[in-house]
Amino acid sequence: QVQLVESGGGLVQTGGSLRLSCAASGGTFSTYHMGWFRQAPGKEREFVSRISRYGGSIFYLDSVKGRFTISRDNAKNTVYLQMNNLKPEDTAVYYCAAGITTLSTRPEYYNYWGQGTQVTVSS
Numbered sequence: 001q002v003q004l005v006e007s008g009g010g011l012v013q014t015g016g017s018l019r020l021s022c023a024a025s026g027g028t029f030s031t032y033h034m035g036w037f038r039q040a041p042g043k044e045r046e047f048v049s050r051i052s053r054y055g056g057s058i059f060y061l062d063s064v065k066g067r068f069t070i071s072r073d074n075a076k077n078t079v080y081l082q083m084n085n086l087k088p089e090d091t092a093v094y095y096c097a098a099g100i101t102t103l104s105t106r107p108e109y110y111n112y113w114g115q116g117t118q119v120t121v122s123s
Contacts, residue, residue: 002027002112004096009117012086016121020081022096022114029077030054033099035110036070036081038092038119047105048094049081057103064090086121093118 008020020036035050049060049070058070069082079096094117097110104110 002032002098004098004112004114006094006096006114006117009094009119011120011122013122014087016086017082017084018086018119020083020094020096020117020119022079022081024077024079024098027098027112029072030074031100032112033103034070034072034079035097035099035105036079037095037097037107038090039095039116040092043092045095045107046092047107050103050105051079052103059105083119086119088121088123091119091121 003025004022006022012018030053033052036048037045038048039045047061051058051070051072055072067085072079096114098112099110102109
C-alpha cells in the first residue's frame with residue numbers, strides 16, 4: 001500500500017509561483033508512474049501532468065504547458081509540480097497519484113491518491 005502526501009499549496013497572486021511536492025511511502029517509488037490532477041469546485045477532476053517511472057516520458061495538459069514542470073526524485077520518493085505564471089483558472093485542489101501499470105492521463109489508471117492540497121490564485 002502506497003501513501004501519498006501532498007504539500008506546497010497556498011494562496012498566490014496572478015503571475016506568482018508555487019512548488020507542489022508529493023512524498024510517497026510504503027512502496028517502491030520508482031515502480032510507479034506519477035500524475036498530478038486537480039479539481040475545482042463544481043468541476044470534475046482534471047489531468048494536469050504525468051511522468052513515467054524514471055522521468056523519460058512527460059506529458060502536460062495544454063493549458064499548463066510552458067508554465068508547469070513536473071519532475072521526480074526517486075531517491076527521495078517525491079514527485080514535484082513547479083507552477084509558474086499562475087492564473088485564477090488554476091485554482092483547485094491538486095492531487096498526486098501513483099499508477100502501477102499504464103502510463104495515462106486518465107484517473108482510472110492510477111491506483112493510489114493523496115489527500116490533496118489547495119491552490120488558490122487571486123486576480
